[in-house]
Amino acid sequence: MQNNISKTSLIYPIAKSLNNMGRQITQLMQNQRELSGAVTHEFRTPLARLKFALAMNPTAQSEPWLDMQKDVNELEHLVQEMLDYASTDARIPEMNLAEIPIKQLCQQLIYRLKGSHLTNLNVRVYGDDPQVLADEHFIERAIENLVLNGARYAKEKLEIHVIKQKDVIKICIEDDGIGVSQAMRKKIFSPFFRPDESRDRQKGGAGLGLAIVQRIVDWHQGDCYVTDGELGGAKFVITLPNPF
Numbered sequence: 001m002q003n004n005i006s007k008t009s010l011i012y013p014i015a016k017s018l019n020n021m022g023r024q025i026t027q028l029m030q031n032q033r034e035l036s037g038a039v040t041h042e043f044r045t046p047l048a049r050l051k052f053a054l055a056m057n058p059t060a061q062s063e064p065w066l067d068m069q070k071d072v073n074e075l076e077h078l079v080q081e082m083l084d085y086a087s088t089d090a091r092i093p094e095m096n097l098a099e100i101p102i103k104q105l106c107q108q109l110i111y112r113l114k115g116s117h118l119t120n121l122n123v124r125v126y127g128d129d130p131q132v133l134a135d136e137h138f139i140e141r142a143i144e145n146l147v148l149n150g151a152r153y154a155k156e157k158l159e160i161h162v163i164k165q166k167d168v169i170k171i172c173i174e175d176d177g178i179g180v181s182q183a184m185r186k187k188i189f190s191p192f193f194r195p196d197e198s199r200d201r202q203k204g205g206a207g208l209g210l211a212i213v214q215r216i217v218d219w220h221q222g223d224c225y226v227t228d229g230e231l232g233g234a235k236f237v238i239t240l241p242n243p244f
Helices: 012-056 063-087 102-113 136-153 209-219
Strands: 097-101 122-127 131-135 157-164 168-175 223-228 234-241
Touching: 012 063, 097 102, 097 136, 102 122, 102 131, 102 136, 102 157, 102 168, 131 136, 131 234, 136 157, 136 168, 136 209, 136 234, 209 223, 209 234
Parallel strands: 122 157
Antiparallel strands: 097 131, 157 168, 168 234, 223 234
16 A cells, blocks of 8 residues: 555655554464364374274264264364365365356256255256356355255255346245245354354254355355245345346
8 A cells, every 4th residue: 555655755654554453363264274274184083094993993883973973074074164164265166167057057066966955855956947147166166065055954845946037047045944044144254153053063064065155155155045945944045147
């Protein structure tokens, strides 16, 4: 900032202080990211040892041991989420943009998840069949995060509705669960945020999945938000520019 201000100017010292403060804040944020990444990586080895020890114990099927296994699995999931979030935190990656049939991508994603996370749910993909200009890996990751989030709270149903409009394409993921209160909707995409007692750690997750969605959608010059769904629960919406 001070490069455009004469050194004889009265505001030059202020501009210089602001620039120094900006550099310090940037360095602090970089140090925090590096520390978080290093600590998270270091967790992996002792967690692997704990999992091995639990698996080798002859009494591992007793209730206390099963609880310990659950805690270790939760920690492992937390570590992976933190690593995933840290990988998106440095800068915008190089995007491999391509024309993607988004409804077909959603159908393939649901088929892949049916054998694991969606076994007890009635899942439907419907609506328009447009193409979007996006990075397939990242946009699939964003939709998958929303699907898995919805699956945690859905009672019986989960739906993906693709809507083609003049300027945008909407991908709506909704469930018949508890929904998200109006007061929490602006905060729900923040890292580590948990909306209320009904969406707590018992449902799994570290509170980073939706933050990753927000970041990916930002890379694609889109938007994401949550509102009330027709099924009675939450409806998460991704909007992407319609280039066609």
